[in-house]
Amino acid sequence: xxxxxxxxxxxxxxxxxxxxxxxxxxxxxxxxxxxxxxxxxxxxxxxxxxxxxxxxxxxxxx
Numbered sequence: 001x002x003x004x005x006x007x008x009x010x011x012x013x014x015x016x017x018x019x020x021x022x023x024x025x026x027x028x029x030x031x032x033x034x035x036x037x038x039x040x041x042x043x044x045x046x047x048x049x050x051x052x053x054x055x056x057x058x059x060x061x062x
Contacts, residue, residue: 037059044052 037057039055040058042054042056044054046052
């Protein structure tokens with residue numbers, strides 16, 4: 001059980017491993033470069049009935 005005054009995240013309560021990802025907002029880091037091409041928004045309905053929209057780069061090379 002969580003002690004008074006101490007917050008825990010859902011992942012911690014469920015025993016999920018801690019992620020060590022790098023935030024693109026930290027000084028000295030830049031977000032990944034966008035690939036060339038037109039962006040096509042793809043809407044995905046997830047299993048929990050929430051929606052995510054992903055911008056996919058589409059190039060017209062043949």
